[in-house]
Amino acid sequence: MSSSQIQPGLLRKMTVRKVLECLQEQGPLSRAEVTRETGISAPTVSKAVADLLDSGLIEEGEASGNVLGRPGKLLMLARDSAQVIGVVLDSQICSVVTASLAGDIDSQRTVTFSTPASYGALQKQLTEIVQDAIHGANALTLGIGISAPGLQDGERCLFAPNLQAINQQRPAADLSQATGVTAFCMQESRALCMAERLYGKARGMDDFAMLDFTSGLGLGVFSGGDLMQGHNGLAGELGHITVDPAGKLCGCGNHGCLETLATDSALAGMISERLGRRLTVTEVIEQLQQGTLQAAEEVNLVCEYLAIAMAAAINLFNPTTLFVYGQLLSISEGTVEQVVRMTRRRTLDPSFQACRIEAAETTKQHAAVAAVVHNLTRAAGPRVAE
Ligand SMILES: [Zn+2]
Known part of the structure; x- marks a missing residue:
């Protein structure tokens, strides 16, 4: 499919995705640097940046450390204005973390607890902790990621040999409903892959x-x-x-x-x-x-x-x-x-x-964060075919 056959709205979304992935891979960049790195024209980059600023996924700020010769205003993944929440479901210990869109976990706000025996008890405890994480922050919560073991079909957990309480349950849908924030569930090994790709080696x-x-x-x-x-x-x-x-x-x-x-x-x-x-x-x-x-x-x-x-x-x-x-x-x-x-x-x-x-280099907590960031990235627009 040539770009002339693509609807303008879709093309704009593809550009948004490309700019977002550029910032994920390279860290904070000026608009001019994004234009150079992506090979997309400056006016098109500006439109995509406006969309990303609106969605809260990125913010504009000063370069930390103020490197000599670099422009002051940089585009970066949101760190002050927005946050995401990561939930690790595991056989013995579960945890809830908050992080910036760049994957920096706030260790002071990490909560861990022994995995309850029943799904009802797990859901109740998770809801309370996640509500605290949402309301205890000055930042907007853009989504919740869940890293879960076992087999999953879409959002339903089919069979987790080491955490049978979640079998046939939909932890993401249930947590979305209880908290009003969209949640995504991802199989833990795949989420670990995404975490290493986004934040690790x-x-x-x-x-x-x-x-x-x-x-x-x-x-x-x-x-x-x-x-x-x-x-x-x-x-x-x-x-x-x-x-x-x-x-x-x-x-x-x-x-x-x-x-x-x-x-x-x-x-x-x-x-x-x-x-x-x-x-x-x-x-x-x-x-x-x-x-x-x-x-x-x-x-x-x-x-x-x-x-x-x-x-x-x-x-x-x-x-x-x-x-x-x-x-x-x-x-x-x-x-x-x-x-x-x-x-x-x-x-x-x-x-x-x-x-x-x-x-x-990354952990299951990063994996839970990656689960939500990966899904927010996909939702921003389809990938441009190389
Ligand atoms: Zn087996």
Whole structure:
């Protein structure tokens, strides 16, 4: 489709999206710099900027640090006039954060709580905390993002093996209705991918993968500049591949799934079982580092299966970078080396050679923020085809 065949309204929205993405990728810029970076004419950029200022997504301000030779007035993602709220739903601990449109989380206002057993209790607690976050700020709340585990079909949670209370529920619709602010729900591995792309080390990258091995094991794939979805948004469930047919019962009902052997929770679970007392993965890592706990056998086993997961992700999707998100790699310097060595052994060499393995820079809290920012960005207009 040539641009002359596109309706003027649509073309304007495409420009809005392009200008917004330019500011997301490059940070604060003057109007002249936006014109240069996007290759769009100055009058068209001005119209798009006016739309973005109206929507509250961006604001105009002074450059922080006042760099010599730079124009004073810069366009930037909203930080004072507007905010977004991120909600992390997880098996043990949930959290609610507020952030600027540039993804800066206000840590003073972060609220965490133990995940309630029922959906009703979860919804009630979330509504109260989110209402406080909306009304306790001077800024306008533009949206709420929810990062949730498991499978989702549109806005409905279909099946979350590690958080069954949300099965068949619509947390985004319910939270929108309770608070009057639009909420968006996103599968957590995909939201992590978006967070790394928007705020982390994957800025500007079009082909990368994100392996989350915290409570469950999930894979998000960013391919050709977009998130891989699958037929109806269920792709990436690497955690439920059977690797031990006679293995432990998984939250999904199957036995011996990869996520029962290759995650932070799997490690904490194995050690807790042997000791006869419940330890979190944070406690396990602390005690290993202090030398008050010996668990070479369990650490080895979990690393072995984590390497299988990493090799599978690299062999299947040929990413330029595989980001890994989980705590157990921080046990020691040696743990990372060991897992990378094991991964190398199990990956086809050309694919391994083409792929960097890096720790993710962003967190699930950033992921929840990215879930809302990604949806607000999409709502601003369709992407210009390259
Ligand atoms: Zn499973």
